[in-house]
Each structure stands twice: as C-alpha cells, then as structure tokens.
Amino acid sequence: MSDRQEKLSTLDLVHDLATLDQALYETVTVTRTPTLDTALRRLSAAADHSKLSFAVAGLLALRGGRPRRAAALGVAAIGVASASANLLGKRLVRRPRPHRAVDSPFPHRHVPMPDSASFPSGHTASAVAFAAAVGPTLPVAAVPLGLLACAVGYSRVHTGVHYPGDVVAGALLGTGAAALVLATVGRQDD
DSSP states (O other): OOHHHHHHHHHHHHHHHHHHHHHHHHHHHHSOOHHHHHHHHHHHHHTGGGHHHHHHHHHHHHHOHHHHHHHHHHHHHHHHHHHIIIIIIHHHHOOOOOOOOTTOSOGGGOOOOOSSOOSSOHHHHHHHHHHHHHHHHSHHHHHHHHHHHHHHHHHHHHTTSOOHHHHHHHHHHHHHHHHHHHHHHHHHHO
16 A cells, blocks of 8 residues: 555545544434433533542542542542643644534533533543542442543533544543553552
8 A cells, every 4th residue: 555545544534533423423412312411411510620520539538548549549640631631632633612503402401612622522531530540449439430431421422512532532541641640650659
C-alpha cells in the first residue's frame, strides 16, 4: 500500500467513525426515555467539577487506612485526568459541542451547554480516573464506582453536551491518568 493510499484509508476511517459518532448521538437525542431524563440530568450536574467523586473520596477518607489511601489516589487521578482533558485535550482538538435543534423533542433533558470544546469529555475522564485509581486499593468499591463512571459518561451524551466518541476518549484518558498515578505511587512505595 502506498503512502497516499494509507492516508486515504486513514481519512476514510476517521470519516466513518465521525459519521457513526454523529448517528449514535442523534439516536440518543430522539429516543424517548422520560424515566431516565431527570435522573441523568441530575447525575450529570452532580458530576460537575467532580463533586460526586470528591464526596465519595471524603466519605472514604473518614474511614482511615486503606479507604483513605484509595481516596487520595482517586483524587490525584482526578487531578491528572482533569488537567489532561481540559488543559490539553480540549485545547488541541477543539471539537464543537453537539448541535441542539430548536425543535428538540426532549429539551427538558438538557443541561446547560458548556463553553469549552467537546473532545474529550472531562466529566468522564475524571469519573473513570477516580474509579480506576480507587478500585485496586479498595476492590469492594471497584464495581460500584465503575458503574457510576459509566453512568456519568452516558449522562453527558443523554443530556446533549457530548458525542459518544468524546465519552470514549474521556474514559481512555481517565484510565491512563489512574494508571499513571498508581504506577508513580507504586514506584515510590518500592
């Protein structure tokens, strides 16, 4: 395969992924889910500025020992993920937020549209980073926090502020942030 064919193939793949991303977003926006709308809007708002994760970290820290260590690791991972998403990712990619039609069938599910770029999802990056950093130290919390992080990510699509690809990228970034924190702390413990 020539360099030109490789570039075209890569561009075709990127175009196909963007098309799929848009189609998934649009499918969510026109799907009637009245029972979920309020709950996901509230969850999305509770995850603003990692408030939900910081609340969990505070509760864990009160217990001392391993839970306190897990909380500290989780908070450190939030810091790395948030800085990576908001100071690097959003400024480098500059993807516009999803368009909300004036005649949206479910405008009551929306949260306020942030001014920042769409890619990657900082909410998802931080929620996943917290869950992925806490889990290895406190295994009993791994599944509940992982499910919560998934719900936060989906809530950002459901409430109309992110494309699914933004959420996937945020999850990958959050996982990487947690791995970096855990590896750094692991080296210091040796």
